[in-house]
Amino acid sequence: MRLVPTILCGGAGSRLWPVSREQHPKPFIRLADGQSLLQKAFLRGAELNGVDEILTVTNRELFFKTEDEYREINQAKLATSYILEPFGRNTAAAIAAAALHISKKHGPDTLMLVLAADHLIADQAAFEQAVSEAIALAKREKIVTFGIQPDAPETGYGYIEASGNKVLRFVEKPSLATAQTYLDSGNFLWNSGMFCFMAGTILQAMEQHCPEILASTKVCMEQSRIAQADGFSQLELDADSFAAIPDNSIDYAVMEKSNHVAVVPCDIGWNDIGSWDSLGNLTVPDEQGNRLDGQTMLHKVENCYIQSKGRMVGVVGVSNLIIVDTPDALLVVDKSHTQDVKHIYAALKAKGHTAHKSHLTVHRPWGTYTVLEEGPGFKIKRIEVKPGASLSLQMHHHRSEHWIVVNGMAKVLNGDHEFLVSVNESTYIPAGHMHRLENPGVINLVMIEVQSGAYLGEDDIVRFQDKYGRCQVGQAQK
Amino acid sequence: MRLVPTILCGGAGSRLWPVSREQHPKPFIRLADGQSLLQKAFLRGAELNGVDEILTVTNRELFFKTEDEYREINQAKLATSYILEPFGRNTAAAIAAAALHISKKHGPDTLMLVLAADHLIADQAAFEQAVSEAIALAKREKIVTFGIQPDAPETGYGYIEASGNKVLRFVEKPSLATAQTYLDSGNFLWNSGMFCFMAGTILQAMEQHCPEILASTKVCMEQSRIAQADGFSQLELDADSFAAIPDNSIDYAVMEKSNHVAVVPCDIGWNDIGSWDSLGNLTVPDEQGNRLDGQTMLHKVENCYIQSKGRMVGVVGVSNLIIVDTPDALLVVDKSHTQDVKHIYAALKAKGHTAHKSHLTVHRPWGTYTVLEEGPGFKIKRIEVKPGASLSLQMHHHRSEHWIVVNGMAKVLNGDHEFLVSVNESTYIPAGHMHRLENPGVINLVMIEVQSGAYLGEDDIVRFQDKYGRCQVGQAQK
Incomplete structure (x- = not known):
């Protein structure tokens, strides 16, 4: 039976500002070992037996950035597929879309393992053991949730009262006193937000307990388009019909209502890195x-x-x-x-x-740019272009650009003229000139750009051609 | 009788790190009104009746920076003269050199008002009143010190026990309990480090109480050269003979020994900005x-x-x-x-x-440079050149430089070729090319420099000609 780890990558992580930003949320935070939480979530799923595909549900603005993260560590070359949301719509919509997608692609008896993109699990062996147990239950049409053995009276989590794999009840975030009685009783587990079920099982449960979410998600899926490229597939959800899906969590919409729910109690070194205190404690x-x-x-x-x-x-x-x-x-x-x-x-x-939105280094499909300084009439950026990548064919009305290559090789189209620029060489793009920058090489191209002009906003850009589909109106990104 | 305010500008201000650095010490700290402590000290002296010259004793590395500070606010076009020390040698040596210089230039009966470069005096009118009183005493051959009325039992200052203008005794920094008894008694004043005397008076007192300091300073003055340019004169003290002057404070060397000492008690809003606490309290x-x-x-x-x-x-x-x-x-x-x-x-x-030594923005005689970024094989600087100023005629063995003008106009000598570069134009200086950068205009030249090469240290420079006298061996400054 096929198992598809499904990573839910959403949420701002506002308690981890200033490292976490709207365009660089918590899953992208890198730990001391150099890996991001998202990469760790990917590997957590990828290392399970028999997995050959990872599905990720995330915001469409984070797609290229997410794919960059995966590419760095996806040595097993697992297929990566994406469901791209126009905005956040809570977990019920995300899981409904993922289950519909997987059911259609691989059949309703495909197992899904829903993972959060921003948790840490220290004990991979214990995690794999828990997943095995969950799979066994999921195969028997159970909706399985993972319950973490508490080691402190945490008030920031929901709890599950359990008896073996049987869920007695879900409870909301408790007061400290209540949390202490939960901890003392030994029958309460933290609700981790990780799940395992067959796609068909969860769809059936949604049909029964939240039919309007399922129905509106189906409508949205029909309105949405699948793009396929370079070994990954992306389903970009239609914004209007997505907005019509009721906003609810899978816990409220299904878990607390269904009598097919089971729990796997586990002690896997789980940490949801909810604050700088817990992130700091990793050092x-x-x-x-x-x-x-x-x-x-x-x-x-x-x-x-x-x-x-x-x-x-x-x-x-x-x-x-x-x-x-x-x-x-x-x-x-x-x-x-x-x-x-x-x-x-x-x-x-x-x-x-x-400072709430982006870092000085901004990720683009082709690489990154970093604003080094802005002054009256000028702006300086370091631009890094990945091997084989290219910026769109573009033009600026108000700014000229001086480009100086400091690493790698650039292929430049400047007006009608195409030429190579190598390290310690420069070129000049006058305002009004159509131009394109490309990295034809096999190492990163690093270029210093000095912009000059009376207006230097990122929105002074006309795109004529773009290999990442960014020619639409209103996409004011380089 | 001529009065020459004499500003002693020394000391690191290490308690005001990270704004204060070895090459940007405390007097250069700017307050919220945009003025530096040094500028305030200058104006404090400049605003006194009949003053037409300010003498500054400072480290020779700070000369251009000091002159820049003065130029900004010296609207009365007072003459500025300098005694430049090769290194710090405490106040006795500095005052001896200043008194010898003034006595020779204007005669031994010239009045000196010794001011610290890094104090704040809030009440200029009260200060001027105190100076008048001091001048009257100094004319009667008194060595006058200014005693600040204490308003707290400070343990960081020395105290003067006084009766009217009469000094009963100097006392070292006291314990808190002792400081409290001083404060309560009403007879004790803070020793402010400001003095007033005729040049001849202090020289006579040094002859009597610290003849070896006076003699060795005289030797040093004879070995030193005076440079004269653009309305200021600089006496650059000879390093070897300066090193031979005993290291002592004017308090120990003269004040505590002489019976010609008088004190002017004053309440002038004095603050020596000894810590971030007192600097912060100005906001x-x-x-x-x-x-x-x-x-x-x-x-x-x-x-x-x-x-x-x-x-x-x-x-x-x-x-x-x-x-x-x-x-x-x-x-x-x-x-x-x-x-x-x-x-x-x-x-x-x-x-x-x-980070103890310099800021990212480094002051040079011709203006400033700011390191914006360093990476493997490249370094980016913003270079600002003052109107009429020019960098030395120079050459680098290991780095090429791309220059892009973003404000003003540059006059560039590149090999044999001299030409102008205006805003939004660039030029390229290959390694090994002799070159010079000049600002021929009347507004600041701002240029972005991208250096490229295997070695990018500031010491890869050969100077052929320099209008600021920096062609000597070992002067590794641009």
Whole structure:
């Protein structure tokens, strides 16, 4: 029986600002070992017996970025398929779409293993053991949820009261006192948000318990188009009909109603990295209890977590602080208040400040660009183009561009003229000239671009041709 | 009788790291009104009646930077003269050199007003009144010190016990309990480090109380050369003979020994800005007691000072913190530990970390350069050249340079060829080419330089000609 790990990659991770941003959400956070949470989720599914395909449900803006993440670590060359949402619509819609897609593609008895893209599971062997158990139950038409053995009276999770694999009841996030009684009783598990079932089983349950979600998702699927390219397939969900799907969680819509639900209690080193406190705790502390990731100089400092990728951080006479430094934004938070970081994110978003949305380094299908400096009449970017990739054929009305290659080789179309530019060479694209930049080589092209002009907004771009389908109106991306 | 304000500009200001650096010490710190402490010291002297010249004693590495500061605010076009030290040698040597210089230039009865470059005096009228009083005493051959009326039992200053203008005794930095008794008694003043005397008076006192300092300073002055240019004169002290002058403070060497000493008690809003706490307190607090200078987003934050010139600083759940952000280094310190910031500076210096020495923006006689990014094989700088200024005629063995003008006009010599480069134009200087960059215009030239090469150190430079006298061996500055 085929098993398709289905990764749900959504949510902002606003409590992990400033590393997490709207366009760089929590699953893309990299841990000290260099892997992102998303990559870890991919490998978690990929390493299971007999898996040959990973399905990912995510926002369509994150597609290229997600595929970049997978490409880095997908050594087994598993097929990657995508369901791309125009916006977030909670877990019931995502799972309905995934189940309809898988059922149609591989048949209704295909097993789905629903995984979150932003959890950490330290014990892969125990996880695989739990999945085996879940599969056995799923084959018997059970809707299986994974229940984590609690080791603390957490108030941030829902709980499942269980007896063996039998679910007695789901309970909402409890008070601390209630959570303590749950922990003491030994019969309560954390609701992890991971599931296992046959596609047909969950569809049948939705038919019964939330028929309007299923029906509207079916309509949306019919309105949506599948694109196929380079070993991956993408189903891009139609925005209007997607908006018509009721917003609900799979827990409310199905789990709490169905009597086919079963639970696999497990102890797998699960961590949902809900705050900087739990992310910081992944770094080994020194003798003063300080967990340091980056250049630091400390004097009379205890029990702090400091992350700084570029700059020197000097800290004096403090304890229990978390300091997270990024190129354009800095966070200083007391360990007792890490949950409140979401208020900073929300306030920045409300103000329209870019620091909630994107980093200085912006991911594009062809690679990345990083704004190094903006001044009156000029903007400087470092542009990195992946081997074989190319930017769209484009033109700017208001800015000229000076390009200097500092690594790799560029193939440049400038007006009618096509030519190569190699390291330590430069070229000049006058405003109004149609141009294209391409990396014809096998190593990254790194180029410094100095833009000059009275208007330097990203939306001064006319696209004539684009291999990533970005010629539509309103796609103001390079 | 001529009065020459004499500004002593020395000391690192290591407690004000990371804004203060070895090459950008405390006097250069800018306050919220845009003026540096040094500029304020200059104006303090310049605004006195009848002053037509300001003498500054400083490190020779700070000469161009100091002159830049003065030029910005020297609207009265006072003459500026300099005594340039090869390294710091305490106040006795500096004052001896200044007094010898002034005595020779204007006669021994010339009045000197010795001012520190890094103090703040809020009440200029009260200051001028105190200076008048000091001048009257100085004319009667007194060595006058300014004693600040204390308003707190400070343990970081020396005290003067006084009766009217009479000094009863100087006392070292006291314990807190002793400081409190001083404050309560009403007879004790803070020793401010400002003095007034005739040049001949202090030279006579040095002859009597520290003849070896005076004699060795005289030897040094004879070995030193005076340069004269563009309305300022510089006496560059000879390093070997300067090193032979005993290291002592004017307090130890003269004040505590002479019976010609007088004190002017004054209440002038004096602040020596000894720490981030006192610097932060210059900013007006909001209702939560937070003093904010820059982009911030706060949640449950009280009594903090935050300075950030470029980046967004999010702070959650903390109080009594000081956060100071600069492009390459960040400081987080509890208000109770601001004196300890010097340990961070010292540790960085011991490690040879550049963050103790210079900012990303480096001042040169011709303007500034700012390193925007360094990567494998390339380095990007923003170069700003003042009107009429030019870099030396130079050559690099290992790096080529791409220059793109984004503001103003450049005059470029590249090999044998001289030409103009205007906004949105570029040029290329291959490795091995002799070249010079000049700003022939009347507005700042701003240029982006992309360096390319296997070695990009600042010491890969051969200077053929330099209008700032930097052709000597070992001057590895652009």
